[in-house]
Amino acid sequence: MKVRKSYLLLGSITIWILLGRLLHGKNTLQIDTYENTSFTSYVGKKALELRGNRTGSPAFIYFFNPIRGVIDGFVQIIRNTIAVPAPNSIIPVIGWLGVVAIIAFAVFATSQWKTALLSVSLLLGCGALGMWQFTMDSIAMTLAAVLLSLAIGIPLGIWAGLSDRVLKILTPFLDLAQILPTLVYMAPIALVFMIGAASATIATMIYSIPIAIRITSHAIRNLNQSPVEAAESMGSTQKQTLTKVQIPMAKQMIVLGINQTVMAAVSFVVVAALIGAPGLGKPVISALIIRNVGQGFVAGFAVVFLAILMDRSTSAAARRQNSFIPPTEKQIKFKRMTLIGTGILAIVGVFLSRTMLWAAVWPKEITIAPQVERITNDVTAWVLENLTIFTVGFKDFISYSILNPLESQLSASPWYVTVAMIVALALIIGGTRTAILAFVLAMAIVLSGLWYEAMLTLTQTIVGCLLTMIIGIALGIWTGRNDRAERILRPFLDAGQTLPAFVYLVPMLGLFGPTRFTAIATGIVYAIPVVVKIVCEGIRAVPHSLVEAATAAGSTTRQIITKVQLPASKKTILLATNQGLIYVLAVVVIGGFVGAGGLGYLVIVGNSKPELQGKGLIAGAAILLLGVIFDRIMQAGARRSS
């Protein structure tokens, strides 16, 4: 069975290549980038009408505009409290010292003094990087998005946890939201809610709510059922069971969900700046524009600091709930005293930050930004000076050997040949249902009129994913087999996951020039951490007995890896590949900013040229369709392999 499957795959790929060669250049559906199809110009016209309606139509007056107003107001209140002065003020309500004091106190109260100390250092670090106000803006934006996400996500999650029907209805949306590349849905949101804090908050929520829902429902569903049954048998109403038993029991898991929701919101900080979010994204994006790598990294470091701060403070709170050793009377008393003490300190801090200018506005003299900027610029300059020969050579090698042949195969073959190929792949890997879905989605891309551009993006995603998997699996095996390696790589992986892709887009541009490969390389850097982590976990999950048996039988390390550990973690590796594809796709489209063309460029150009707006929106939808096709095929493959 297994052998036949790989023969089938090989066979259909061969036929595809032969047909592609035979019919090269026919029915490629290529149109000029600045040319509209009747469909895209229709969508563009509708979008323009929508813009015009914003002040007139009832849907806007009674629905969208009030939502925008409320969210904008909410964000503004938080911003005025910690980040920016309200009109006619010269300082925010609470100055920097007050913010540091309150956060330190809150973290201390919910976890330990070590975490509190770390939080303070990270906050001061952001200040020293000259990013205090941007950081506060980002915290305000994150806070607003997280609070709203939780207000919607936790109730929905509990509901989905209790009702199978609700879960079934929600699941496709949750899946979709996780595949959706962020660049894609920002334009439609901005179309309805306009550029600004409200749009940015809503975009962030779309990204973070699914996580809150998923984890909450998971928490409710995986409870030990006996206390629940006991409560029910003692005559508790459904409401009582929920509030007195299920929610308290699921609390720890829900706090973990809060942590994940916060992290999702933080990872959105930079992208959100593209639709007018105040905060750290602004300096990152403007560094891209003026090509100042150093400035980009200074702001990027602040983003990383903020992410660590958010992660540690919320995850420490989650862990704290988990302590099973009851504290002694003395410990309780001590903790209470220190709490009161630090509480008073916090209040003093807030008071000072309102009355003293030095405690209100971050002193400009305390800064390490110029040094950091200079060092990163020097390092980058050195790297560009000395490594460009190699990087350009490598880029050309990959371009001529993989990228160009694949691009010519995908984009210059007739569309029906490639659609047939995709359906065949889906059929072999996933089965009939996957094949039907793949056919429908691929045809939707064909009908959208952007097939040619979609093939360019597909090429870049496949090549990026291929390279990601080669590096990711190698590193994953290494870290999976070696604890030291894992400890060494971990911080880099964590940083890589939080450092926004925009930060290293500029150095990549320097290394590879305005080319497709710049986009691919950026995608690889972005996707590697998650692939390494998943593969590492997969390798670790392989039962020890298997490995020991193989060792006892005299297998070499190489044999253990290739014959035992890799086959045993096949499913995980497929899942990692799926994640890799989705991650690479999400970043490859940003490559439109640096010469990669394809669908991403159409999204970007659609944002700035009114006559191409429709095409940009459709391109966004096409990216999503590509993502869903990947995801469904890979998921089905992973399901079948288990």
Added chain:
Amino acid sequence: MKSLFGRRSAIVSVVIAAALILSGCSKSVNSSAGGASGDCGSYAIAMHAWGGYTASASVVAEVAKKELGCTITQTTLDEGPTTYDAMEAGTIDVVIEDWGGGRWKDWTDRGSVVEAGLNGNVGLIGMYVAPWMAAKYPDITDSKNLNKYAALFKTADSGGKGAWFEGPAGYTTIGEKMVSANKLNFKVIFSGSEAALVDGFTKAEANKTAFIGYAWQPWTLFAKIPNLESGHVHFPANDWTDPAKASGLTDYPATPLVKLISKKLNDANDSFTTLVKNFKWTNEDQNGVAADIEGGMTPEAAAQKWIDAHADVVKTWLGK
């Protein structure tokens, strides 16, 4: 543990409540802040991506803050529709430089965006080869000879043709039409951002590699590569009278750059409205300030430097 948590939450809430009450009632530095002086309110200037724009907008912002006492926020956002929407929504009041040649028509028709005259800068767009090429192959700057050199411009990305680096996404770009109208053996590569073009030109000039790309003036790159103008490729001028007649576009026309203001600012008709409407300077002025910013000065300092040196010009803007 339960009781500890209970007590603990109580303490935490008390502290947070105290901090909040404190921030609500206590006298703060803010109490001593007076309102802005003069008749000028608070306005937002759109900050667009390119260096020249930053120069113009910073100068206007500094004059407004220092001379008129306005409260000015500078908001970074995409040019074009995004900005016009923001003006309609009331979050942006000024675009100090727009190249778009009437793309704002839908918004001005509705009255939410108002044209505020020319800013004195003239936008020149063209295709440029790296200057070393113009020196080595003197006839390359005549578009008729471009095909002769097309092979030089081949890259891994250009599919056997010459690579033609198109301007950033939001800019006026007609590369595909120029290539077909001039019958050139080139493939348009959408470089997507200013950074990509700067990278391309600088490296090509330094390493003596072939490059043809989109460039515009005023642009700070012309200060960094002083003889860039010598690489200007001349195409036959096209008939621009009918933009709808798409296929015949052979070259870019010169564009006088336009200022746009929100309805709110236009109606307010205060000292800031006067400043924005009167603001006018030359390409050299803008290049000077932009070069200072590029060289590492903050936009505020670079703007102030120019303002100090041109007090008389500033005076005319203020209508004094």
